[in-house]
Amino acid sequence: MVFFYFLLLIAICGQFGQTTSNDNCKKICLPEDFVRTLMRRDSKNPEHAHKxxxxxxxxxxxxxxxxxxxxxxxxxxxxxxxxxxxxxxxxxxxxxxxxxxxxxxxxxxxxxxxxxxxxxxxxxxxxxxxxxxxxxxxxxxxxxxxxxxxxxxxxxxxxxxxxxxxxxxxxxxxxxxxxxx
The missing domain is CATH 2.60.120.40 (Jelly Rolls)
Known part of the structure; x- marks a missing residue:
C-alpha cells in the first residue's frame, strides 16, 4: 500500500510540480484536500479494519x-x-x-x-x-x-x-x- 502512495505522489509531482529558478529540483505542491484524502484512506486501511x-x-x-x-x-x-x-x-x-x-x-x-x-x-x-x-x-x-x-x-x-x-x-x-x- 505504501508503494502505491509513493507511485501516486511521483505521478502527481510530475503534474503539480513547479521548476524553481535556483536549481533543477522539482518543488512538490499538493492540494491540501488531496493530502487529507490520502490520510483518511490510510486510516481506513483494510488491514487494520478488522480490529x-x-x-x-x-x-x-x-x-x-x-x-x-x-x-x-x-x-x-x-x-x-x-x-x-x-x-x-x-x-x-x-x-x-x-x-x-x-x-x-x-x-x-x-x-x-x-x-x-x-x-x-x-x-x-x-x-x-x-x-x-x-x-x-x-x-x-x-x-x-x-x-x-x-x-x-x-x-x-x-x-x-x-x-x-x-x-x-x-x-x-x-x-x-x-x-x-
Missing part, C-alpha cells in the same frame, strides 16, 4: 442443557471469541457494541431425538423462529442478518412451556459478526 469489528463465537460445553420454560435463554458458556466484549455467557445475550449490520447464527442439536423450539430474539421481539425435529441426531441452524443499533440485545430464547433438552459438548453454538455500518 474494531465486533465478533463472537460461543458453544455449549455441558452434556445437556435443559430448557424448562417459555422464557429460558440459552447460555452458551464456552466463549472462544469475543472481540468487542459484546457477548455475556452468564446471560446468553449479545449486546451490540456498535451500530451496523450483523450476521448472527445459531445451531442447536436436540437431545436423543427430542424436539427443540426456539426464537432468535432482537431486544424483546422475535426475529427468527427455530425448530429442531424429533429425529435422532437432528439439528437446525438459523442464520440472519440484523440491523442493530448500539446497545441492541440478541439472544436465543425457548418458545414453548414444555421441557426440552439441547446437546452441548460443542454441538450447539451461537455466533455473530459485524458486517458494515
Amino acid at each position: 474494531d469489528r465486533p465478533v463472537f463465537f460461543a458453544s455449549l460445553k455441558v452434556r445437556r442443557f435443559t430448557l424448562n420454560g417459555i422464557n429460558d435463554v440459552v447460555k452458551f458458556e464456552d466463549v472462544r471469541i469475543n472481540r468487542g466484549d459484546g457477548y455475556n455467557p452468564s446471560t446468553g445475550v449479545f449486546t451490540a457494541p456498535k451500530s451496523g449490520l450483523y450476521q448472527i447464527s445459531c445451531m442447536l442439536l436436540g437431545d436423543n431425538g427430542n424436539r427443540v423450539q426456539y426464537h432468535l430474539m432482537k431486544n424483546e421481539s422475535i426475529y427468527t423462529n427455530g425448530h429442531v425435529s424429533y429425529h435422532e441426531h437432528e439439528s437446525q441452524t438459523i442464520s440472519s442478518i440484523l440491523d442493530l443499533k448500539k446497545g441492541d440485545r440478541v439472544y436465543i430464547k425457548h418458545r414453548v412451556s414444555a421441557v426440552q433438552n439441547i446437546v452441548g459438548e460443542d454441538y450447539s453454538t451461537f455466533s455473530g459478526y459485524f458486517l458494515q455500518e
Whole structure:
C-alpha cells in the first residue's frame, strides 16, 4: 500500500510540480484536500479494519442443557471469541457494541431425538423462529442478518412451556459478526 502512495505522489509531482529558478529540483505542491484524502484512506486501511469489528463465537460445553420454560435463554458458556466484549455467557445475550449490520447464527442439536423450539430474539421481539425435529441426531441452524443499533440485545430464547433438552459438548453454538455500518 505504501508503494502505491509513493507511485501516486511521483505521478502527481510530475503534474503539480513547479521548476524553481535556483536549481533543477522539482518543488512538490499538493492540494491540501488531496493530502487529507490520502490520510483518511490510510486510516481506513483494510488491514487494520478488522480490529474494531465486533465478533463472537460461543458453544455449549455441558452434556445437556435443559430448557424448562417459555422464557429460558440459552447460555452458551464456552466463549472462544469475543472481540468487542459484546457477548455475556452468564446471560446468553449479545449486546451490540456498535451500530451496523450483523450476521448472527445459531445451531442447536436436540437431545436423543427430542424436539427443540426456539426464537432468535432482537431486544424483546422475535426475529427468527427455530425448530429442531424429533429425529435422532437432528439439528437446525438459523442464520440472519440484523440491523442493530448500539446497545441492541440478541439472544436465543425457548418458545414453548414444555421441557426440552439441547446437546452441548460443542454441538450447539451461537455466533455473530459485524458486517458494515
